[in-house]
Every structure is written in structure tokens, then in C-alpha cells.
Amino acid sequence: MTFQITVQPSSHHYECEQDDTVLAAAIRHGIGLPYGCKNGACGSCKGKVVEGTIRHMPHQPRALSDQEKLQGYALFCCAVPQSDLVIEAREVGGSTEYPIRKMPTRVTGIRRAAPDVVVLTLQLPANEALAYRAGQYLEFLLRDGKRRAYSISNAPSYSGPLELHIRHLPGGVFTDHVFSTMKERDILRFEGPLGTFFLREDSDKPIVMLASGTGFAPVKALVEHMIHLGSERPTVLYWGGRRPQDLYMHELCEQWARELPWFSYVPVISDALPEDAWTGRTGYVHAAVMQDIPDLSQHQVYACGAPVMVDSARRDYVGQCGLPADEFYADAFTTEADAAQP
Structure with a gap:
């Protein structure tokens, strides 16, 4: 059996097989729903079911709470349609530009x-x-x-x-x-x-890039792309690790900060040992941003790394620093341990 799915407010529509998820079918049909981990752990694909019914596959409660389910929300990577659907989701332009x-x-x-x-x-x-x-x-x-x-x-x-x-x-x-x-x-x-984590090039807002551990990987690609574009958007990278060795391309970031007038770099270490002789910023990396930029209302944030860091940044930046919710772009690095649980 095949169900019809209509996306609002775009009015795009596509077909979904009865055992497929809303997100998987959207990707196949070139519909740009936002997503990250695809396993019910990061919450990036969260949207609202306006009409119709779905079956929730296993997912992390922190990504979708029972209260949110009662309000009609779903993780589309874990939502299997049981009827035709009308869903509400903010589509990501350009996310389907290149074939998978x-x-x-x-x-x-x-x-x-x-x-x-x-x-x-x-x-x-x-x-x-x-x-x-x-x-x-x-x-x-x-x-x-x-x-x-x-x-x-x-x-x-x-x-x-x-x-x-x-x-x-x-x-x-x-x-x-x-x-x-x-x-x-x-x-x-x-x-x-x-994935839908990439630079929104139609904006000239200042950028905060936030990374923990190997969450630096896509951030590195973003900075290199901005260099290629000749961008001059003010950009600051906050990269956090437990110990200095976790900032495994620290010298590259320092080189960018020296050579690019629009780029600055703030390394943050949470658990330095005495032998590390660390004299820089300490604490949680997402909190360092709040200390330096308490008003994020005119910024874009690109966050990548551990789910707990991404979740904390989204909550605090939107709730306390005035960041518009739709200007927070994230890629939470989930592991098997983070993956969907019953």
C-alpha cells in the first residue's frame, strides 16, 4: 500500500510505501526535509503531523518527548505512515541539489x-x-x-x-x-x-561555529568553503575538547585566525590535567559562547558534535540569548549508544 504525503507550507507532495518512513521517502523523492542522524537520536527531523496517523518507531525520548507526541509532533526518520498524511515541516532549500x-x-x-x-x-x-x-x-x-x-x-x-x-x-x-x-x-x-547541515549562503549574518571533538570535521569544510567563496562574513569558531589533544587541528585554526580578517578562534578545554599546562579558556564550550556573545539575536549558529552539547546550545541560545530558532543549524554526532532505544 502507498500513502500520499503533503508537506506544508510548501504544498509539496510525494508517495510513501506503508513500511517506509516519512523521511526516507522524502529523500528518495527529492523533498528537502531537514535531518541529521536518521536514527531517532538527534531531533533534527522533528515536525508536526497535521492530518493522518503514523506509527512511531523506537527513538530517544530526549529527541521527542511524550508531551510532544501528544501535541502532534513526530521524528520523521522514525515515523511510518498508517494513512495519507499532511505534515508541517520547514524544508531546506538546496539539500537535494546533488544526487545521492x-x-x-x-x-x-x-x-x-x-x-x-x-x-x-x-x-x-x-x-x-x-x-x-x-x-x-x-x-x-x-x-x-x-x-x-x-x-x-x-x-x-x-x-x-x-x-x-x-x-x-x-x-x-x-x-x-x-x-x-x-x-x-x-x-x-x-x-x-x-544531511542538511551546510552554509546558508543567502544570509550575511555573523556566524558562530560551535564544535566538540570530531564535530570539527564539517566545520572545517564550512570554513574552507567560505574561503573558496571569498566570504567576509564575521565568523568565530568555538572548538571544545576535554583535553588539548582533542583539538587535533588546533594549529590550522590558529593559522586561519592569523590569515583571515573575518575569522576568529576560541579553543575551550573542559578537563585539562596539570601536565597539559593549559592556559586558555576552560569549561563547557557552548557556555563560552554565551559569556562572549550574550545577545545572539542577529547571528546564525552552526553546531556540530556530541548530542548533549548540541541540545544544550539549542536550548540556551534560543531560550536565553535570543537566537531565532530557525537560525540554529546542527549536526549531532550520534553513536550506536546514542541510537534509538525502545
């Missing part, structure tokens, strides 16, 4: 950037290119049918191999492989580009 493809790729580099971070470089087949927006991600297709998502950390204007930043999660099937048995020239398969 499945491609093989060859590992060309495995460089240890920190004790628990690898920079992985990937070469596409000869005469093939992946068109994507800076900030988007790809998903590796594993043999057991599972997927692992990683942001592309270089801008589309870069002509070399794709670059990913992968943090080791002990016990994780894929990251254990990356950090132990993966070799150069290994062949992987991926699907991409995916």
Missing part, C-alpha cells in the same frame, strides 16, 4: 591526528566525482547491513581525496577496524551525500 549515490572508494591514507582520532583519506574511482555541499556526510555500507556516518571534512572545491575524521569508540565494529586492521588500498562502499 552509492560508490566504491579506496583508502589512501590513515593518519593518526590524536590518540583517538584518525584522518582517513579516500580516493574515488577514476573519472568519478562526488558532488556535495560543505558540511554534508556520507554513510559507509558495512557487510552486516549496518551503516556508519561520517562528515566530509574538506570543501567540495578541493580536488584531492575525500577526508574524514574518525574518533575511536572502543568496541565499535567499524572504528575498531579503522584503528587496528584497516590498511591503505582497502576498498569501502558508501552512500552520499547526506
Whole structure:
């Protein structure tokens, strides 16, 4: 059975099979619903069901509360239609500009950037290119049918191999492989580009970029893209880690701050040890932004990293600093532990 889904306020409509999710069908039909993790953990795809009924698949309660369900909200990545639907969602222009493809790729580099971070470089087949927006991600297709998502950390204007930043999660099937048995020239398969985290180029508002850990990867792509565009939008990057070693491309950020008159950089460390000899900012990285820029009403925020950081920033910036809710763009880096729970 096939159901008809109508998106308001755009009036776009598309078909969804009875066992498919609202989001998966939208992606296939080129409808630009916002999304991030696709597994019920980040909340990026949250919208309202105006008419019709859905079945909620397992998801994280913090991404969609029972109270929100009673108000008609749903996570469209976990919503399976039971009838024709009318949904309310803010579509993302340009998110479906480039086709999603499945491609093989060859590992060309495995460089240890920190004790628990690898920079992985990937070469596409000869005469093939992946068109994507800076900030988007790809998903590796594993043999057991599972997927692992990683942001592309270089801008589309870069002509070399794709670059990913992968943090080791002990016990994780894929990251254990990356950090132990993966070799150069290994062949992987991926699907991409995916995601709606990218620069909104139609705005001239000052930008706050907020990253924790390897959430720096898509932020790096955004900055490189702005350099390519010749942008002069005032931009400040707040990058947080537990210890200084977590800021594994600290020198690059300092170089940007020296060379780009529109860019500034604030590293923030939460749990420095005495041997780190850290003399910079300390505490939670999202709180540092609030200390420096208490009024965010005229800004855009691009946040990427741990879900708890992204959730805290969204709540506090909108609730306390006047940031318009629709000017907060995020990509929460969910892991298997963050993924949907019954």
C-alpha cells in the first residue's frame, strides 16, 4: 500500500510505501526535509503531523518527548505512515541539489591526528566525482547491513581525496577496524551525500561555529568553503575538547585566525590535567559562547558534535540569548549508544 504525503507550507507532495518512513521517502523523492542522524537520536527531523496517523518507531525520548507526541509532533526518520498524511515541516532549500549515490572508494591514507582520532583519506574511482555541499556526510555500507556516518571534512572545491575524521569508540565494529586492521588500498562502499547541515549562503549574518571533538570535521569544510567563496562574513569558531589533544587541528585554526580578517578562534578545554599546562579558556564550550556573545539575536549558529552539547546550545541560545530558532543549524554526532532505544 502507498500513502500520499503533503508537506506544508510548501504544498509539496510525494508517495510513501506503508513500511517506509516519512523521511526516507522524502529523500528518495527529492523533498528537502531537514535531518541529521536518521536514527531517532538527534531531533533534527522533528515536525508536526497535521492530518493522518503514523506509527512511531523506537527513538530517544530526549529527541521527542511524550508531551510532544501528544501535541502532534513526530521524528520523521522514525515515523511510518498508517494513512495519507499532511505534515508541517520547514524544508531546506538546496539539500537535494546533488544526487545521492552509492560508490566504491579506496583508502589512501590513515593518519593518526590524536590518540583517538584518525584522518582517513579516500580516493574515488577514476573519472568519478562526488558532488556535495560543505558540511554534508556520507554513510559507509558495512557487510552486516549496518551503516556508519561520517562528515566530509574538506570543501567540495578541493580536488584531492575525500577526508574524514574518525574518533575511536572502543568496541565499535567499524572504528575498531579503522584503528587496528584497516590498511591503505582497502576498498569501502558508501552512500552520499547526506544531511542538511551546510552554509546558508543567502544570509550575511555573523556566524558562530560551535564544535566538540570530531564535530570539527564539517566545520572545517564550512570554513574552507567560505574561503573558496571569498566570504567576509564575521565568523568565530568555538572548538571544545576535554583535553588539548582533542583539538587535533588546533594549529590550522590558529593559522586561519592569523590569515583571515573575518575569522576568529576560541579553543575551550573542559578537563585539562596539570601536565597539559593549559592556559586558555576552560569549561563547557557552548557556555563560552554565551559569556562572549550574550545577545545572539542577529547571528546564525552552526553546531556540530556530541548530542548533549548540541541540545544544550539549542536550548540556551534560543531560550536565553535570543537566537531565532530557525537560525540554529546542527549536526549531532550520534553513536550506536546514542541510537534509538525502545
